Amino acid sequence: MPNSVLTPQASDFPQWYQDILNKAELADNGPVRGTMVIRPYGYSLWEHVQAEIDARIKAAGAQNVYLPLFIPESYLRKEAEHVKGFSPELAVVTHAGGKQLEEPVVVRPTSETLFGEVMANWIQSYRDLPLLLNQWANVVRWELRPRMFLRTTEFLWQEGHTAHATQEDAAQYARKILHEVYQDFFNNVLALPVLIGRKTRKERFAGAANTMACEGMMRDGKALQMATSHELGQTFAKAFNIDFTDVAGKVQLAWTTSWGSSTRILGGLIMAHGDDNGLRIPPRLAPIQVVVLVVRDEQGVGDRARALISEMKAAGIRTQLDTDVSSSFGRRATNWELKGIPIRIELGPRDLAAGNATVVRRDTAAKSAIPLQGVVAAIARMLEEIQANLLAEATATQKKHLTDVKTIDQARDAAQEGFARLPWLVLGEAGEAELAQGGITVRCLQRPDGAISKSEDDPELLAIVAKAY
Amino acid sequence: MPNSVLTPQASDFPQWYQDILNKAELADNGPVRGTMVIRPYGYSLWEHVQAEIDARIKAAGAQNVYLPLFIPESYLRKEAEHVKGFSPELAVVTHAGGKQLEEPVVVRPTSETLFGEVMANWIQSYRDLPLLLNQWANVVRWELRPRMFLRTTEFLWQEGHTAHATQEDAAQYARKILHEVYQDFFNNVLALPVLIGRKTRKERFAGAANTMACEGMMRDGKALQMATSHELGQTFAKAFNIDFTDVAGKVQLAWTTSWGSSTRILGGLIMAHGDDNGLRIPPRLAPIQVVVLVVRDEQGVGDRARALISEMKAAGIRTQLDTDVSSSFGRRATNWELKGIPIRIELGPRDLAAGNATVVRRDTAAKSAIPLQGVVAAIARMLEEIQANLLAEATATQKKHLTDVKTIDQARDAAQEGFARLPWLVLGEAGEAELAQGGITVRCLQRPDGAISKSEDDPELLAIVAKAY
Numbered sequence: 001m002p003n004s005v006l007t008p009q010a011s012d013f014p015q016w017y018q019d020i021l022n023k024a025e026l027a028d029n030g031p032v033r034g035t036m037v038i039r040p041y042g043y044s045l046w047e048h049v050q051a052e053i054d055a056r057i058k059a060a061g062a063q064n065v066y067l068p069l070f071i072p073e074s075y076l077r078k079e080a081e082h083v084k085g086f087s088p089e090l091a092v093v094t095h096a097g098g099k100q101l102e103e104p105v106v107v108r109p110t111s112e113t114l115f116g117e118v119m120a121n122w123i124q125s126y127r128d129l130p131l132l133l134n135q136w137a138n139v140v141r142w143e144l145r146p147r148m149f150l151r152t153t154e155f156l157w158q159e160g161h162t163a164h165a166t167q168e169d170a171a172q173y174a175r176k177i178l179h180e181v182y183q184d185f186f187n188n189v190l191a192l193p194v195l196i197g198r199k200t201r202k203e204r205f206a207g208a209a210n211t212m213a214c215e216g217m218m219r220d221g222k223a224l225q226m227a228t229s230h231e232l233g234q235t236f237a238k239a240f241n242i243d244f245t246d247v248a249g250k251v252q253l254a255w256t257t258s259w260g261s262s263t264r265i266l267g268g269l270i271m272a273h274g275d276d277n278g279l280r281i282p283p284r285l286a287p288i289q290v291v292v293l294v295v296r297d298e299q300g301v302g303d304r305a306r307a308l309i310s311e312m313k314a315a316g317i318r319t320q321l322d323t324d325v326s327s328s329f330g331r332r333a334t335n336w337e338l339k340g341i342p343i344r345i346e347l348g349p350r351d352l353a354a355g356n357a358t359v360v361r362r363d364t365a366a367k368s369a370i371p372l373q374g375v376v377a378a379i380a381r382m383l384e385e386i387q388a389n390l391l392a393e394a395t396a397t398q399k400k401h402l403t404d405v406k407t408i409d410q411a412r413d414a415a416q417e418g419f420a421r422l423p424w425l426v427l428g429e430a431g432e433a434e435l436a437q438g439g440i441t442v443r444c445l446q447r448p449d450g451a452i453s454k455s456e457d458d459p460e461l462l463a464i465v466a467k468a469y
Numbered sequence: 470m471p472n473s474v475l476t477p478q479a480s481d482f483p484q485w486y487q488d489i490l491n492k493a494e495l496a497d498n499g500p501v502r503g504t505m506v507i508r509p510y511g512y513s514l515w516e517h518v519q520a521e522i523d524a525r526i527k528a529a530g531a532q533n534v535y536l537p538l539f540i541p542e543s544y545l546r547k548e549a550e551h552v553k554g555f556s557p558e559l560a561v562v563t564h565a566g567g568k569q570l571e572e573p574v575v576v577r578p579t580s581e582t583l584f585g586e587v588m589a590n591w592i593q594s595y596r597d598l599p600l601l602l603n604q605w606a607n608v609v610r611w612e613l614r615p616r617m618f619l620r621t622t623e624f625l626w627q628e629g630h631t632a633h634a635t636q637e638d639a640a641q642y643a644r645k646i647l648h649e650v651y652q653d654f655f656n657n658v659l660a661l662p663v664l665i666g667r668k669t670r671k672e673r674f675a676g677a678a679n680t681m682a683c684e685g686m687m688r689d690g691k692a693l694q695m696a697t698s699h700e701l702g703q704t705f706a707k708a709f710n711i712d713f714t715d716v717a718g719k720v721q722l723a724w725t726t727s728w729g730s731s732t733r734i735l736g737g738l739i740m741a742h743g744d745d746n747g748l749r750i751p752p753r754l755a756p757i758q759v760v761v762l763v764v765r766d767e768q769g770v771g772d773r774a775r776a777l778i779s780e781m782k783a784a785g786i787r788t789q790l791d792t793d794v795s796s797s798f799g800r801r802a803t804n805w806e807l808k809g810i811p812i813r814i815e816l817g818p819r820d821l822a823a824g825n826a827t828v829v830r831r832d833t834a835a836k837s838a839i840p841l842q843g844v845v846a847a848i849a850r851m852l853e854e855i856q857a858n859l860l861a862e863a864t865a866t867q868k869k870h871l872t873d874v875k876t877i878d879q880a881r882d883a884a885q886e887g888f889a890r891l892p893w894l895v896l897g898e899a900g901e902a903e904l905a906q907g908g909i910t911v912r913c914l915q916r917p918d919g920a921i922s923k924s925e926d927d928p929e930l931l932a933i934v935a936k937a938y
Contacts, residue, residue, distance in 0.1 A: 028587070031544065032574050035537035037587055040602070043533050064512050068504035069538075069576075069607055069623050070560075075500065091539075091565040093576065097611035098557040105501050107538075107562065107576070118497070118506055133509070138538055138607065142566035154538050 002276040003334045009276055013220040018148075020270060024279050024338045027148050034146035034153030041339060042266065044287035046156065049265050050136065052189050052285070053158065056181040060173075062132035062160055067114040069138075070105040075113040089141040091153075107140045112258065115161035116240030123254065125245045126165050130173065134160040149267035150224070150469050157262035163242055163254040167233070170255035174212065174229045175452065177259045182214050182227040190265070191282040191390040192216050192272050193398055194226055195419075195464055196452055197444025200432060205258075209233035212452060215443040215464065217398045218271035221418040223443045223466040226268050229259035267469070272394055279340025280362055282390050283383040288320040290379060291341045293332055295348030297325050304372070305347050308357070311376050317383070337362060342386045343379060363389050402464075408434060415440045415466050424461040432463075440465050471745040472803045478745055482689040487617075489739060493748050493807045496617050503615035503622030510808060511735065513756035515625065518734050519605065521658050521754070522627065525650040529642075531601035531629055536583040538607075539574040544582040558610040560622075576609045581727065584630035585709030592723065594714040595634050599642065603629040618736035619693070619938050626731035632711055632723040636702070639724035643681065643698045644921065646728045651683050651696040659734070660751040660859040661685050661741050662867055663695055664888075664933055665921060666913025671901060674727075678702035681921060684912040684933065686867045687740035690887040692912045692935040695737050698728035736938070741863055748809025749831055751859050752852040757789040759848060760810045762801055764817030766794050773841075774816050777826070780845050786852070806831065811855045812848060832858050871933075877903060884909045884935050893930040901932075909934050 002008065005023050007015040021027050026042035029035070038046065054064075070093065091107040094100060108114070115133065123131055136158045143153045160177060164170040178196060186194045194214035204211040210231040216224045234253045237243065242254045273280040283289050290312060294305045302323060312319045320341070322332055336344050346358040356369040359379070363386045370378050401418025405411045408431045414420035415435070424445050427435075432442050445461045447453050453461055471477060474492050476484040490496050495511035498504070507515065523533075539562065560576040563569060577583075584602065592600055605627045612622045629646065633639040647665060655663045663683035673680040679700040685693045703722045706712065711723045742749040752758050759781060761774045771792060781788045789810070791801055805813050815827040825838040828848070832855045839847050870887025874880045877900045883889035884904070893914050896904075901911050914930045916922050922930055 028590070030537035030539070030583070031541050031586070032537060032539040035539055036535075037537065037583070038535035040532035040534055043535050046535070047533065063509035064516065065509055066505075066507035066512050066515070066625065068499035068501060068506065069609065070499070070501040070504055072500050088567040090567075091562045091574075093560045094563045095573075096560040097613065098559075104564075105560075114499070114506070117500070121497070140538065144566065156535065 003278070003337055005334060005338060006276060006278065009219060009274075016274075016276075017271065020274055020278060020338070021148050024340070026266070026270075029148075032153070034143040036148055036152050036154070038263070041287075045266055045269065045281070045285070046263060048285050048287055049269075050158075052185055053181060053261060054136070056185060057134050057158070057160065057177075060132070060176055060180055062134045062162065064134050064136065065118070066137065067108075067111045067118065067135060069108055071108055071111075071113060073104045073106055075117075076106060089143075091140045091142055108137070109139055109141045110159055111135055111137065111139075112159070112161070112236070113240070115159075115258075116236055116242065119161065119163050119254070119256070120240050120242045123163060123242060123244050126247055129163060129165045129244060129254065130169060131163045132160075132173070133162065134158055147267075147469075149263055149270070152263075155263045157260055159260040160258060162257045163237070164256070165244065165246070165252070165254065167255050170257050171210075171231050174210070174231045174257040174259065177257070178212050178214070178227075178229040178452070181259075182229070182261060186214055186216065186226060187391070189282065189284045190269060190272075191284075191387060191394060192226075192268065193391065193395045195398075195444060195446065195450065197446035197464065198452060198456060199228075199444060200429070200442045200463075202429065202432060203442060205230050207232060207235045209235070210456070213444055215466075216268050216272055217394075217401060217419060217466075218268070218469070219274070219397065220271070221401045221466070223419065223468040224264070224268045224271065225443070225468065226265060227259070227261035230257060232256045232258060273390055274340070277365075278338035280390060281340040281342060283342045283387045286340070286342055287318060288339075288341050289318045289383055290343045290345060291320045291322055291336045292345045292347060293329070293336070294321070294323045294325060295329060295346055295351075297323060299349045299352060301347055301349055301352055304352055308345070308347070308372070308375070312379065315376050315380060317376070317379065342383060345375075345379075361386060363393070411435065411465050412438055412440060419443070419464050419466040421462050421464050424463045425459060427463045427465070435465055439467055441468055443468060472747075472806055474803060474807060475745060475747065478688060478743075485743075485745075486740065489743055489747060489807070490617050493809070495735070495739075498617075501622070503612040505617055505621050505623070507732075510756075514735055514738065514750070514754070515732060517754050517756055518738075519627075521654055522650060522730060523605070525654060526603050526627070526629065526646075529601070529645055529649055531603045531631065533603050533605065534587070535606065536577075536580045536587065536604060538577055540577055540580075540582060542573045542575055544586075545575060558612075560609045560611055577606070578608055578610045579628055580604055580606065580608075581628070581630070581705070582709070584628075584727075585705055585711065588630065588632050588723075588725070589709050589711045592632060592711060592713050595716055598632060598634045598713060598723065599638060600632045601629075601642070602631065603627055616736075616938075618732055618739070621732075624732045626729055628729040629727060631726045632706070633725070634713065634715070634721070634723065636724050639726050640679075640700050643679070643700045643726040643728065646726070647681050647683070647696075647698040647921070650728075651698070651730060655683055655685065655695060656860070658751065658753045659738060659741075660753075660856060660863060661695075661737065662860065662864045664867075664913060664915065664919065666915035666933065667921060667925060668697075668913060669898070669901060669911045669932075670925075671898065672911060674699050676701060676704045678704070679925070682913055684935075685737050685741055686863075686870060686888060686935075687737070687938070688743070688866065689740070690870045690935070692888065692937040693733070693737045693740065694912070694937065695734060696728070696730035699726060701725045701727060740938075742859055743809070746834075747807035749859060750809040750811060752811045752856045755809070755811055756787060757808075757810050758787045758852055759812045759814060760789045760791055760805045761814045761816060762798070762805070763790070763792045763794060764798060764815055764820075766792060768818045768821060770816055770818055770821055773821055777814070777816070777841075777844070781848065784845050784849060786845070786848065811852060814844075814848075830855060832862070880904065880934050881907055881909060888912070888933050888935040890931050890933050893932045894928060896932045896934070904934055908936055910937055912937060
């Protein structure tokens, strides 16, 4: 039964999204168009996303650096193709220190040019390769149609940039990041079964030899690109003079990759799992996994609740105590539902007398009385069940709204409320252009078993097409 | 015996500082004046500083948020005193999205005005107080005389902003942050015995009722302000309309605080502990606590080294393996000395034959043979000894270069190579102005026992004066 705080998803999904940003206290608009104020709860979600992705990036051997926010305007002319992609989106500082600058500086839309420069400086010989770098930072791309978390003028992200001695090594590393960092995080933490594949020539990152992406399905059937990993060939190495002396003493151009993910992931989290009662945060990601609500602080309930919190903390469960008995119980329960806390434990004098805790799962709304004796172990098991159930639900949704079709017309129909899959040989670049007129894009090309193909000319490639955020 | 890679501290301290930035691979200059490229090793130091401070901020009950990089120029006119402090330092974006903006936007020099706005929006009643917020972000203040980590055009920092119902609560919280976040971090992690105290009216943050600071002594006898915590009274609440309905239903102005620390801490780390052989990182902060150098990979040395790494990892020790036997052993040892790794373990065929590891402490350069049997426990103890020893050394240095004096002339003399301490009643604002002509400033005012005084009119207050970074 919906708590009626939010517009129902079925009646107006975009309005539901706006409502939840506000009611779950995730983000406000900043005073400059397209910028966002990420509120404490929204930011704690980002901190957990960041920690999980960062641990995987480090496990993949990359090291974090910090490059400057400001880039001389001239740098963006080094790589013509690159500028074409970005210039209307740039924010330019023309005045600083109380006067006009001799050369304007650009607020980074990415740090690509600076990564190019430092890699060229830091790499001398094959012994310096591979050089595996990553950065967590804010970037700015002026947005005309901003949408919180999905497309904002300023956003937070990580961008990895690596240089390798061989094409094979670069190709392998770009796939390693796609699978071991992004896909693993989406599947095992975000509980989202992303589709992976190559981008078409049209959708590819400017200058990339191969762009690979993780595409998530939102609950309105639209696609959200959650992360990308690019093989850049030698294009960027050429533009930035990233070369090295090989074992034989010969100077060679390096092969580079880049890969990124951003606060957009929070948009995906909201739209892939949220329902008419609010967010549903997968337990492994949740800043608060269990909230304990003191129904009435009588007959030792408060003390028992605090003891329960301690027991759960000792078991490594992330908890929050709510003793705000001066607010109505219904309002408090609704608030924690909106925030998507995986488990709510309600503790009142009657529960205590019966030796039970009332436990409510956010994913299914199932309510049960669990003996306080042994409740911590039961909660730990339930958190794992919720994690698995959210993944199973999202997988079922994806399956239900992914239709295999044979023609472009069928694809157009199916993409009105989900993903359509058809042979790339049937669609082709002409079909891609035709679908684009209806706002439908090729999200990725993949092998029949869902794997990434080694070649873009693989005749078995299937195209996944959909409307996208 | 110095490794001769660096200019000795005694001959040219500023050059030693430049050398170490470069040789320990901490930071490079960015292409825009005053900006910095923080290299992987420098950034890993910052990540550990950040994690330690962030954990303490969260333990003090504050929540992280993210506010936009861009601030409308008009916002900075809201609080006149504030603008006076910053306007020559501002970087201004006048063009974005391919055209001139109707209202220029400023790149945040702090997020103070935005914190003021969100606090005013989020606080309705006494039940919303205290509101305890913090932000980790980059900020920009155009620097004419930049110096890596110490004074850069862009730097990374945290700024906390809190609102309280009463003056007492605000005052208490500002002290809590000073002691439990900053002083505790400096003493127990950075191994630096900071002097704490109030700032004089002249040195106080514009608009603050009370500024408190942690002042560290560098090895050249100069002071570095490592962190500050401000009681802002109701000045900012007035400027930003931060008010609340109290229990009786009456609208009241809130009392606010702010507090911050930055990448400047890395400058302090370098200059407080570094010696002629490089950095000396306190073990609790060190991203790499122990490096294992394979002297020659013969007779199973490599395997034994890898096993040792695993044993130490299992014991929670942060390690690094160096098997780069193609470089000279001396160069490798020097490199790890420059980076200040607390313990270096050298493992070669002879060590292995004797059943020993050769263990070298970075703080004292003491070298010893330790039986491989039980080496992990010995290393864990030694890390604690090194932590304690660095603190003891820094405490002794501070004591040696802190001179109690009776007159302004004596203070001026003593401050040529350290800190001077004299009664504030003797110095006074006239004396402060006199010393300022010689580049000597009052670092803080403290009670004879080193505590913070409740009142700035305390007749027992002692002034600590010094040259400062």
